Amino acid sequence: MKQAYPRWLYLPAAIGALFLLLPLVTILVRTPWPHFWELISTPESRDALKLSLETCLITTVVCAVIGTPLAVVLGHMPNTWWARAIRTLFTLPMMLPPVVAGLALLMTWGRNGMIGHSLSIMGIEIGFTTLAVIMAQSFVAMPFLVTSLEGAIRSRGYAYERAAAALGASKTRIFFQVSLPMMLPALVSGIAMSFSRALGEFGATITFAGSLQGVTRTMPLAIYLQRESRTEEALALAVVLIVLAILVMLAANTLAARLPGGNLEKANDQANHFREPAAEEPLPSSLPTVPKKNRALGLGPQINVDASVDVRDVHLKVRLPAGNLTAVMGPNGAGKSTLLGLIAGTIEPDRGGVTFSDFGEKTPRIVILQQKPLLFPHMNALKNVTFGLRAAGVHRGVAAQRALAELAEVGCRDFADRRPDQLSGGQAQRVAIARAMAVTPDVVLLDEPMAGLDESSADQVRALLRRRLASSGATAVLVTHDPVDAEELADSTVLIRYGKVAG
Ligand SMILES: Nc1ncnc2c1ncn2[C@@H]1O[C@H](COP(=O)(O)OP(=O)(O)OP(=O)(O)O)[C@@H](O)[C@H]1O
Numbered sequence: 001m002k003q004a005y006p007r008w009l010y011l012p013a014a015i016g017a018l019f020l021l022l023p024l025v026t027i028l029v030r031t032p033w034p035h036f037w038e039l040i041s042t043p044e045s046r047d048a049l050k051l052s053l054e055t056c057l058i059t060t061v062v063c064a065v066i067g068t069p070l071a072v073v074l075g076h077m078p079n080t081w082w083a084r085a086i087r088t089l090f091t092l093p094m095m096l097p098p099v100v101a102g103l104a105l106l107m108t109w110g111r112n113g114m115i116g117h118s119l120s121i122m123g124i125e126i127g128f129t130t131l132a133v134i135m136a137q138s139f140v141a142m143p144f145l146v147t148s149l150e151g152a153i154r155s156r157g158y159a160y161e162r163a164a165a166a167l168g169a170s171k172t173r174i175f176f177q178v179s180l181p182m183m184l185p186a187l188v189s190g191i192a193m194s195f196s197r198a199l200g201e202f203g204a205t206i207t208f209a210g211s212l213q214g215v216t217r218t219m220p221l222a223i224y225l226q227r228e229s230r231t232e233e234a235l236a237l238a239v240v241l242i243v244l245a246i247l248v249m250l251a252a253n254t255l256a257a258r259l260p261g262g263n264l265e266k267a268n269d270q271a272n273h274f275r276e277p278a279a280e281e282p283l284p285s286s287l288p289t290v291p292k293k294n295r296a297l298g299l300g301p302q303i304n305v306d307a308s309v310d311v312r313d314v315h316l317k318v319r320l321p322a323g324n325l326t327a328v329m330g331p332n333g334a335g336k337s338t339l340l341g342l343i344a345g346t347i348e349p350d351r352g353g354v355t356f357s358d359f360g361e362k363t364p365r366i367v368i369l370q371q372k373p374l375l376f377p378h379m380n381a382l383k384n385v386t387f388g389l390r391a392a393g394v395h396r397g398v399a400a401q402r403a404l405a406e407l408a409e410v411g412c413r414d415f416a417d418r419r420p421d422q423l424s425g426g427q428a429q430r431v432a433i434a435r436a437m438a439v440t441p442d443v444v445l446l447d448e449p450m451a452g453l454d455e456s457s458a459d460q461v462r463a464l465l466r467r468r469l470a471s472s473g474a475t476a477v478l479v480t481h482d483p484v485d486a487e488e489l490a491d492s493t494v495l496i497r498y499g500k501v502a503g
Contacts, residue, residue, distance in 0.1 A: 024242060031235045039236035047214040048222035049240065052199060055130065055218060059137040059198040064191055067145040071190075072179070074146065075153030087150065094143045101140055102207025109135065110208070132209035133216050137198035144197050145190035152186030153179075162346065163374045166367050167388030167439050177387070181378040185256040192252030196245040259378075299323035300442040300475030301359035307342050307349035314338045314499035322358045325469055325476040327490035329483075334496040336479040340445045343477065344368055356443075364442035364475075369449045373432035375420035381407060381431045382416040388439035406434040410464055426457025430464060437468050444469060446478040450485060462488055 032039070039045065074090065077083035093101055109116040110127040119126065126132050160182060164174045180187075202220040209216040211225065219241050226234035303320040314335040320326045328336050341347030342354050344366055356364050375384045385403035390396065407413045410430040412423075420428055429449060436444065446465070450458040466489050469476050478489060486493050495502045 027235060027238050027242070031239050032232045035232065036236050036239075039233045040240055042233060044213060044217075044222060044226075045233060045237055048217055048219045048237065051130070051133070051214065051217065052219040052241075055133045055137060056195055056198040058134050059141055060191055060195045062134065062138045063142045063145045063194040063198075064187070067142045067190070067194070068149065068183075068187065070142075071146045071149035071153060072175075075150040076158075087147075091143050091147050093140050094147070096140075098140060098201065098203025098205075099207050102136060102204035105132070105136055105139060105204060105208040127208060128210040128212065128216060130209075130215055133205055133218060136204035136208045137201045140201055140204055141194035141197040144193040145187075148190040148193060149183060149186050153183060156182065159372070159374055160376060163368070164376070164387065164391075166344070167391060167435065168365060169387065169391035173391055178376055182376070184378075185259045188252050188256040188259065192248050195248050199241060199245055199248075299358070299473045300444075301356035301364050303343060303443065303475060303477070304355045304357060305339065305342060307352040307354060309338055309342070309347060310350045312338055312499065316342070316496070316499070316501055318494055318501045320475060320477060320494075321492070322475055323473050324491040325478060325489055327478045327480055327486035327493045328496060329480060329486060329493060330496035330502070335499040336496055337447060338499075339496065340368070340447055340477060340479060343443065344445055359442070362442075365439060366443040366445060367436040367439065367441040368445045368447065369429075369432055369436055370447040371449060371451045373420070373425075373428040375423075375428055375432055375435070377420050380417050380419050381412060381423065381434075384420070384431060385435045385438050388435060392439065403434070403438060406438045407431065409437075409468070410434045411460075424457070426453050426460060429453065429457070429461050433461070433464055433468060437472060440472065441474050444472075444474045444476040446476060446480075448480055450480070450482065465489060 040049065070090070074087050077086065096104075106127060107113050109119075109132070111117065111120045111125065113127075116126055126135065160178055161174050164178045165171075169177070200220055201218070202224065205216065205218060206221055206224075211217045211221045217225075219237055223234045223237050223241070226237070299322045302322040305320070306317045308315040312335065316335060316339055318339075328339060330336055338347060342349055345354075375381070376387065379387065382400065382403055385406050386396075386399045389399035389402055394402070404413060404416060407416055410433055412427055412430050412434065415423060415427055415431070420431075423431065432449075449465070450461055453461060462485065469489075478485060480486060
């Protein structure tokens with residue numbers, strides 16, 4: 001269908017567009033263009049322009065530095081009524097009449113305010129200073145950044161962070177190297193929105209900071225003062241304000257769309273649906289450089305599961321032999337993914353649990369390979385594979401060498417410089433295998449990694465897994481619906497039905 005909406009919608013849409021644009025066009029028409037530079041060069045206009053730019057820049061930095069951590073904390077809250085209530089609280093300054101916001105600030109930070117009174121005794125005055133302008137702007141602008149960022153964080157989910165944690169990265173490393181770069185597009189938009197909001201701030205500023213030329217009189221305040229007696233000057237300043245806001249939003253949107261991960265959906269989509277090149281890419285037959293576990297000495301652990309998850313009606317009791325690949329099969333909803341979640345530790349059992357035996361006191365390193373490769377979209381293939389090694393403290397140069405060897409092993413050495421959205425689905429899955437195996441895991445959980453790939457890519461990935469898992473000695477669990485996977489890869493098969501092991 002060319003057009004997914006009825007034609008009559010054009011009429012109200014046109015009325016809406018006219019209503020929004022007409023006043024702006026009127027300002028442009030009424031502006032005395034021949035005297036434009038003169039009008040914005042008067043001392044009062046220059047002071048207002050300079051003060052607005054300075055305070056808005058500082059406000060934007062404040063919003064980014066304080067607002068980003070706040071958005072991260074809010075974004076990670078559970079989806080419960082009280083968490084929604086708390087999130088709503090932080091959007092309030094967006095909805096409040098600005099004059100009420102100014103009054104609230106005055107009552108808190110002004111000379112006779114709750115905190116301002118004590119500060120005043122110490123000789124610190126905030127009300128009616130440039131600092132008050134920055135505080136008023138930050139108060140009304142920060143929620144724009146917080147809500148846009150927090151929404152983006154929640155809608156993206158935490159799959160990439162979980163993948164990074166499984167590779168052994170610390171929470172701080174995950175925050176700086178995965179979460180923050182992936183939230184950059186939303187952060188850039190949020191920063192632009194808060195800058196524009198700060199630029200237009202009027203009510204809270206005049207209530208809390210007053211209107212002193214060069215100290216607190218920003219552009220909106222100057223425009224308000226000049227609007228009757230010096231309308232031409234006010235119009236010229238208004239044009240500057242509008243153009244600045246448009247430029248900032250345009251630049252931010254362009255930048256956000258160009259940042260890696262700015263179009264995450266597209267990246268994932270491409271990784272899932274891009275077809276493998278027609279020509280077969282043969283996998284290398286020798287495995288010369290990757291350190292291997294000695295199968296006799298370095299087997300993964302035996303996994304003993306005896307756990308119940310009541311809400312899912314899943315009660316599993318099974319023993320998965322050390323160093324073997326066990327296929328787990330069963331109908332939809334049987335409890336296969338729940339078994340993987342229990343082993344990975346992402347699902348808490350109500351009773352019982354998972355233990356690892358034949359493994360000494362060590363905690364096994366568990367990696368997961370899923371249908372979605374979950375490669376970090378802002379890193380190229382090499383950086384993706386290096387990530388886990390660097391997290392384990394391997395020196396940069398050595399990590400790069402080992403990562404290149406891993407990539408060579410999965411036949412992706414030539415794609416080391418490509419980002420995930422420049423890889424086919426099969427290539428992305430192979431890089432994900434290289435990334436997982438680079439950290440020499442003790443347990444490899446495979447949640448239908450071949451699903452979603454075309455036949456020839458699936459064959460390649462299957463062959464690769466067979467070889468790679470055999471040489472690693474890791475204990476592997478493969479959830480699959482495909483009997484071919486079980487037949488070609490598994491040492492044994494477990495059948496799950498209605499939440500119980502059936503054989
Ligand atoms: N988040 C959840 N909360 C409550 N119940 C869940 C949740 N996720 C899954 N379930 C239920 O738990 C049971 C087991 O689901 P699970 O995802 O483990 O099945 P599965 O065998 O992996 O299915 P599929 O082959 O469709 O992926 C199902 O009855 C499902 O409806």
